[in-house]
Amino acid sequence: MSRSKLSQRIVRHSPSTGAGSPDVWGIYEPDTGSIQYICADPATKKAALIDVVWNLDPRNQRFSTGSMDQVLDLVAQNGLAVEWVLDTHPHADHVMASAQLRDRTGAPNAIGAMVPDIARIWADLYHLPEAFDPPRDFDRLFADGETFRIGDLQVRVMLSPGHTLGSITYVCGDAAFTHDTLMQPDVGTSRADFPGGDSGQLWDSIQEILALPTETRLFVGHDYGTDNRNEPEWEATVADHRARNRHVRDGTLRDDWIAIRDARDATLPLPDRILAALQINLRGGRLPAPEADGHSYLKTPVNRF
Ligand SMILES: [Fe+2]
Incomplete structure (x- = not known):
């Protein structure tokens, strides 16, 4: 994934469309081109935070909390109470704020039930056989089809593998948080070449998302x-994608898309933060335990990628 050319931490509100529909705020993180979300029940003011970033400068491996601070300020300004700290998958391009938001809000953190399988792949790549234990570091691991509530709103978990083998989509009323499956319609789709990724699975996941009601607001x-x-943009309806998504609009054939996706992925460099990010994200956003000198250290595989 390329570094974004955009630079502003833009915030946009996508209002509830009526009963059962959440208020959604998107908060843009320009260093990694990530969109962080607040999904809130307008009736009870309960909210979930989704895919919030712990900022990392990859040049000196220094962390800062500007993005999560911004998200929590927005929560306070809107009189919301955080009920969940959610991630869609262990991100390769940015470090997740999950553990810190859990500490700061008291809300449980969660991710998909297949994350232990992703952790096994990376435990081998880092040769860190004991490091990752998602049931230890997340309060909930959501299985495909599982439901939970944000205030009075019901959320359904949809397993959406392909970008990773255990990515999940959160569907809440007429909003769906589709993470790294679709990109905006004028861009197309996300990559499927990280360890455990699979372009055929990603196609199938995208088709399941595009089978949601046509007015569904998809947040990438x-x-x-x-x-x-x-x-930056991050919201479009199912109808928008089906009409004009560059890669997967109606009429696109599965094999044609897979060929285009695999050819494009073969040209993409690894994200600059990937080897730090997965090592922390698979610990739920925690650094490795400090060593005898009181400092944490990350491990870097050489000549593996
Ligand atoms: Fe990702």
């Missing part, structure tokens, strides 16, 4: 702008 995980667009 990343945007980097385009040659024609200097403002």
